[in-house]
Amino acid sequence: MVKNVVISGSDAIAEAVKLCKPKVCPMYPITPSTLVPEKISEFINDGVLEAEMINVESEHSAASALFGAYAIGVRAFTASASNGIALMHEILPIISASRFPAVMSVANRTISGPINIWNDHSDAMSERDQGWIQMYCESSQEAFDTIIMAYKIAEKENVSLPIMVCIDGFSLSHVYEPVQIEDQKKVDAFLPKYNPKNILDIKNPKTFGPIAFPNSFFEFHEQEQLAMKEALKEIPLAHTEFASMFGRKYGNGLIELIEMKDAEYALIANGTSVGTTRVVVEELRKEGKKVGLIKLKTFRPFPKEEIINSCKNLKAVGIIDRHVSLGSEGAITLDVKAALKDEKVRVEGFISGLGGRDIDKTRIKKAFEILEKGGKGIWLK
Amino acid sequence: MKQIIFLGRGGQGAVTSSRVLAIAAFEDGKFSQAFPNFGVERMGAPVRSYCRIDEKKIDLREQVYDAEYAIVLDATLLNGLIESVSDTIIINSNKKPEEINLNTKAKIKCVDITKIALEEIGKPFVNIAALGAFAAITKEVSLNGLEKAIYQQMGSKGPMVEKNINAIRKVFEDASK
Numbered sequence: 001m002v003k004n005v006v007i008s009g010s011d012a013i014a015e016a017v018k019l020c021k022p023k024v025c026p027m028y029p030i031t032p033s034t035l036v037p038e039k040i041s042e043f044i045n046d047g048v049l050e051a052e053m054i055n056v057e058s059e060h061s062a063a064s065a066l067f068g069a070y071a072i073g074v075r076a077f078t079a080s081a082s083n084g085i086a087l088m089h090e091i092l093p094i095i096s097a098s099r100f101p102a103v104m105s106v107a108n109r110t111i112s113g114p115i116n117i118w119n120d121h122s123d124a125m126s127e128r129d130q131g132w133i134q135m136y137c138e139s140s141q142e143a144f145d146t147i148i149m150a151y152k153i154a155e156k157e158n159v160s161l162p163i164m165v166c167i168d169g170f171s172l173s174h175v176y177e178p179v180q181i182e183d184q185k186k187v188d189a190f191l192p193k194y195n196p197k198n199i200l201d202i203k204n205p206k207t208f209g210p211i212a213f214p215n216s217f218f219e220f221h222e223q224e225q226l227a228m229k230e231a232l233k234e235i236p237l238a239h240t241e242f243a244s245m246f247g248r249k250y251g252n253g254l255i256e257l258i259e260m261k262d263a264e265y266a267l268i269a270n271g272t273s274v275g276t277t278r279v280v281v282e283e284l285r286k287e288g289k290k291v292g293l294i295k296l297k298t299f300r301p302f303p304k305e306e307i308i309n310s311c312k313n314l315k316a317v318g319i320i321d322r323h324v325s326l327g328s329e330g331a332i333t334l335d336v337k338a339a340l341k342d343e344k345v346r347v348e349g350f351i352s353g354l355g356g357r358d359i360d361k362t363r364i365k366k367a368f369e370i371l372e373k374g375g376k377g378i379w380l381k
Numbered sequence: 382m383k384q385i386i387f388l389g390r391g392g393q394g395a396v397t398s399s400r401v402l403a404i405a406a407f408e409d410g411k412f413s414q415a416f417p418n419f420g421v422e423r424m425g426a427p428v429r430s431y432c433r434i435d436e437k438k439i440d441l442r443e444q445v446y447d448a449e450y451a452i453v454l455d456a457t458l459l460n461g462l463i464e465s466v467s468d469t470i471i472i473n474s475n476k477k478p479e480e481i482n483l484n485t486k487a488k489i490k491c492v493d494i495t496k497i498a499l500e501e502i503g504k505p506f507v508n509i510a511a512l513g514a515f516a517a518i519t520k521e522v523s524l525n526g527l528e529k530a531i532y533q534q535m536g537s538k539g540p541m542v543e544k545n546i547n548a549i550r551k552v553f554e555d556a557s558k
Contacts, residue, residue, distance in 0.1 A: 004407075005533075006400070006403050006404045006407045006413065006415070117420075117421070118419060118420075119419075138442075170416075170419035171416075171419070171442055172442075174416055174417060174419065175414060175415070175416040175442075176399075176400050176403050176404075176413075176414065176415040176416065177403070177412075177413065177414045177415075177439070178407050178412060178413065272442040273442070275440040275441060275442040276440070276441055276442045276443050278440045279440050279441050356419060358443055358444045359443065360443035360444065360446070361441075361443055
């Protein structure tokens with residue numbers, strides 16, 4: 001039965017996970033991700049989700065148990081944030097190199113130090129290179145929808161990569177708003193039963209996690225890179241199918257264009273800052289300014305072609321990065337600059353929202369103002 | 382869009398009130414958003430919570446800096462109301478509005494919610510009851526929507542639900558005068 005309820009971004013994720021029927025949920029609580037494992041353990045306790053909840057002793061073990069669950073061939077789920085993700089670091093590339101289609105929700109929180117429990121994207125961005133697809137969400141509804149799409153995309157045979165579904169810690173994980181919870185039958189029709197080919201089976205023994213010598217390691221990574229390219233095709237396909245079944249869509253699943261047709265200046269944003277930027281764009285449009293917004297829903301694989309096509313005719317594009325690669329720039333800025341290296345458009349990076357500092361309308365307006373005046377990207381403190 | 386600030390003390394349930402208000406507005410057919418002041422809560426320390434209500438989908442995700450309404454669950458926190466409030470400030474107090482010393486352009490309404498909560502619930506649980514005053518004074522949400530929201534939020538936890546419903550009705554009546 002379809003239900004319309006007011007729930008948090010975290011509850012929306014838990015509700016979606018329940019509908020995707022994972023068999024194993026190894027989880028370790030950490031603020032602001034804790035509401036997700038809390039809700040899922042409630043579902044398991046109440047018998048509405050038939051899964052094994054593993055109370056692991058650390059996030060390192062949570063990721064290891066996630067690996068183990070996929071090795072025996074079942075759908076699984078975990079959730080974490082911040083230093084929890086950092087503690088998983090060692091296992092994350094092992095899951096992706098094993099081509100296990102795991103799904104993990106990340107309630108984005110900065111990485112200490114100094115210690116800080118609030119939102120920025122440094123936890124997920126620090127795992128940029130580990131072979132995980134990364135999708136960011138703007139609303140609780142989008143978080144719900146993205147979890148369901150994530151299993152579908154991850155489990156495509158030509159993709160077979162794990163996915164992080166990212167929601168901004170507190171700014172979405174703790175925000176209550178209307179969400180449509182879909183019917184189980186409909187979700188079952190969209191997401192078929194998980195049918196893995198490579199599992200541990202004593203009747204058909206296979207080796208997992210073997211040493212890869214220099215004569216083969218390179219090819220493992222090459223195949224992961226090819227799978228990422230496949231994901232660039234599969235994400236829009238899964239997204240179109242989702243839209244036709246459930247009636248909601250988020251651009252093409254990679255990016256969404258807002259007021260971009262005749263835009264001269266645009267910002268690229270991800271996560272909840274997209275919502276506030278929508279409001280700013282609407283306000284500036286009323287003043288007659290030709291501004292637009294590109295929502296970067298999928299950060300890995302990076303939708304290079306979409307970025308080139310949507311930015312090449314602009315006078316300038318700015319990026320709101322909620323993370324900084326210390327000693328360089330924001331992670332998204334670096335990718336956008338690389339993508340647009342042969343285009344005339346000016347690219348400026350803005351660092352904002354570190355450690356929970358609000359990305360408000362004033363800061364976003366400031367970024368547009370700098371772009372229009374031909375200024376340089378700054379730290380929007 | 383209407384923005385509402387809740388000001389209370391840790392343990393008083395300000396976060397729950399903002400959530401119940403968001404559910405009630407949604408039950409009334411509007412869009413809503415509720416969120417706490419992101420941080421670490423301690424029993425007795427000042428706590429803020431926010432609600433947004435609109436006729437259309439709410440995209441705005443910045444924090445609340447100025448609001449149409451404020452609901453102050455504990456009058457000793459009035460000095461902590463640093464946000465500007467443009468319409469009405471509802472204070473849980475047995476004083477008269479003219480006795481409240483506050484530098485604001487907003488209207489001030491005082492309702493003795495604690496007294497009614499003690500009579501109806503037997504404990505000074507003012508967070509849900511205060512919404513009755515908000516509904517009566519601002520008409521931004523219906524009493525019916527609030528009652529539905531209480532059932533959703535508190536489930537069938539027995540007598541506490543009924544007591545809160547009685548309290549919210551009584552506060553609504555009192556604030557309508």
